[in-house]
Amino acid sequence: MKIEQNHIQETNKKDLQSHHDHFDFLVNSLSKKGKDVKNIINKLKDFQVAIPSWALGAGGTRFGRFSFYGEPSNLEQKIKDIGILHALTQTAGAVSLHIPWDVPEDYNAIKDLANGLNIKFDAVNSNTFQDQKGAKESYKYGSLSNTSEAVRQQAIQHNLDVIKIGDKLGSKSLTVWLADGSCFPGQNNFQTALQNTENSLKDIYKGLPNDWSMLIEYKPYEPNFYSTVIQDWGTSFMLANACGDKAYSLVDLGHHLPNSNIEQIVSILMSKGKLGGFHFNDSKYGDDDLTVGSIKPYALFLIFNELVYGMQNNPQNPDLAWMIDASHNVKDPLEDLIQSLEAIQEAYAKALLIDQNELKSAQLANDVVKCQEILQDAFRTDVRPLLEKARLESGGALSPIKAYRSLDVRNGLIKERGKHTVATGL
Ligand code: LRH
Numbered sequence: 153m154k155i156e157q158n159h160i161q162e163t164n165k166k167d168l169q170s171h172h173d174h175f176d177f178l179v180n181s182l183s184k185k186g187k188d189v190k191n192i193i194n195k196l197k198d199f200q201v202a203i204p205s206w207a208l209g210a211g212g213t214r215f216g217r218f219s220f221y222g223e224p225s226n227l228e229q230k231i232k233d234i235g236i237l238h239a240l241t242q243t244a245g246a247v248s249l250h251i252p253w254d255v256p257e258d259y260n261a262i263k264d265l266a267n268g269l270n271i272k273f274d275a276v277n278s279n280t281f282q283d284q285k286g287a288k289e290s291y292k293y294g295s296l297s298n299t300s301e302a303v304r305q306q307a308i309q310h311n312l313d314v315i316k317i318g319d320k321l322g323s324k325s326l327t328v329w330l331a332d333g334s335c336f337p338g339q340n341n342f343q344t345a346l347q348n349t350e351n352s353l354k355d356i357y358k359g360l361p362n363d364w365s366m367l368i369e370y371k372p373y374e375p376n377f378y379s380t381v382i383q384d385w386g387t388s389f390m391l392a393n394a395c396g397d398k399a400y401s402l403v404d405l406g407h408h409l410p411n412s413n414i415e416q417i418v419s420i421l422m423s424k425g426k427l428g429g430f431h432f433n434d435s436k437y438g439d440d441d442l443t444v445g446s447i448k449p450y451a452l453f454l455i456f457n458e459l460v461y462g463m464q465n466n467p468q469n470p471d472l473a474w475m476i477d478a479s480h481n482v483k484d485p486l487e488d489l490i491q492s493l494e495a496i497q498e499a500y501a502k503a504l505l506i507d508q509n510e511l512k513s514a515q516l517a518n519d520v521v522k523c524q525e526i527l528q529d530a531f532r533t534d535v536r537p538l539l540e541k542a543r544l545e546s547g548g549a550l551s552p553i554k555a556y557r558s559l560d561v562r563n564g565l566i567k568e569r570g571k572h573t574v575a576t577g578l
Pocket residue numbers: 206277329369371404431439477578
C-alpha cells in the first residue's frame with residue numbers, strides 16, 4: 153500500500169480554506185510579536201523523527217496482546233508502513249532498527265526501498281536482554297555486566313555485529329540499552345557489575361567507525377526490579393565519559409522515576425556536550441511507552457525549551473538523534489505514531505516561539521512572574537496552523553489522521569496482509 157501525492161492533495165482540498173484562515177490569523181499575531189514564522193516553518197520541515205522498527209505492530213504486556221490486523225510481518229513491510237507515515241506527516245523520514253528483530257535479508261533491496269520513500273537509517277539498537285535461539289551463553293543474569301567473561305564476550309561481539317549491520321545500511325550510531333541488574337538485595341555486587349559494564353562498553357567503543365557515535369540509554373527498573381546497572385542519567389553520563397568523545401547519553405522519557413525533572417537533566421547533558429538523543433513517549437507511572445504528549449504535554453514543552461536553548465548555546469553538543477520509542481496496546485500503531493509525531497512537532501514549534509534572550513534577561517532580573525508569562529504565552533499559542541503549513545509545503549496531509557482514515561489505510565493493509573500477520577518487536 154503506497155500513498156500517492158494526489159491522494160493526499162485530494163484529502164486536503166476540503167480543509168484548505170480553514171487552514172489558510174487560521175494560518176493568516178496566527179501569522180498576523182506572531183509577526184506583531186516579532187516572531188520569525190518562516191524560520192519556524194523551515195525548522196519544522198527539516199525536523200525528522202526516527203520511527204522504531206519494533207513499534208509498527210500491536211504491543212502487549214504480560215497480561216495480553218490485542219492485534220490490529222494487517223501488521224507488517226517483515227522488514228520490507230515495516231519500511232513501507234513508515235513510508236505511509238512519512239507521506240502523510242513529512243516528519244518520519246528515518247527508521248531505527250532493532251537487531252536481531254529486523255536483520256535485513258537483502259541489504260541493497262532494503263536500502264533502495266527506504267531511499268525511494270526518503271527514509272534514512274538512524275541509530276541501530278543491540279539486544280542483549282533476550283536469549284537468541286542457539287546462543288551459547290544466556291543473558292538471564294546480565295550481559296555486559298555478567299560475572300561470566302564468556303557471556304560478556306558474547307554480548308560485546310553482538311554489539312560489534314550490530315555496528316556492521318548498521319554500517320551497511322548507512323546508520324551512524326549504536327544505541328545500547330541494558331536490562332542488566334538484579335531483582336533482590338545481595339544478588340549483585342554493584343561495583344563489579346558497573347566495572348564489567350564499563351570495560352565491556354569500552355571494548356564495543358573500540359569497534360565504532362570514526363564517524364559513528366554510541367548512545368548509552370539508562371533506565372531505573374524493569375525487567376530487573378531491585379537494581380539496574382545503568383539506572384540513571386548520571387551513570388550513563390559517567391560511562392559515556394569513560395568511553396570517549398563518540399559516546400553520549402540517550403534520554404528515554406519513560407525511563408525516569410516519578411516527578412523527575414527531565415528538562416533539567418537535558419540541560420545538564422547538553423551543557424556538557426553529552427546529550428546524544430531521545431526516545432520520545434509519555435507515561436503516567438512507569439515505562440508505559442504511551443503516545444507522546446498524551447499525559448504530560450507541558451513537561452514535553454519544557455524539555456524542548458531546554459533543547460532550543462541548548463541548540464542555540466551549546467555548540468559542544470552534537471546534532472541530536474530524534475527517535476520515538478512507543479508500544480501500542482489499544483491504538484492502531486500507525487495512528488498512535490502519527491499523534492506522537494504531531495505532539496513532538498507541536499512542542500518544538502511552541503518552544504521556538506520563546507524569545508530565549510527575553511527569558512534570559514527576566515531570569516537575570518529574578519522576575520519570576522515574567523519568566524512564567526514568557527513560557528506560558530508560548531505554550532498557550534495554538535501552533536497547529538504552522539505544522540499544517542510545514543506539511544503542506546512538503547507535500548503532506550493537513551490532518552494526517554483524517555487522511556489516514558479517509559484513505560482507509562488500515563483496511564487496505566488488512567486486504568493486502570490478512571488478519572494474522574504479527575510484527576516482530578515488543
Ligand atoms: C527499554 C527500551 C529500549 C529498547 C526497548 C525496545 O525499555 O526503551 O530503548 O531497546 O525499549
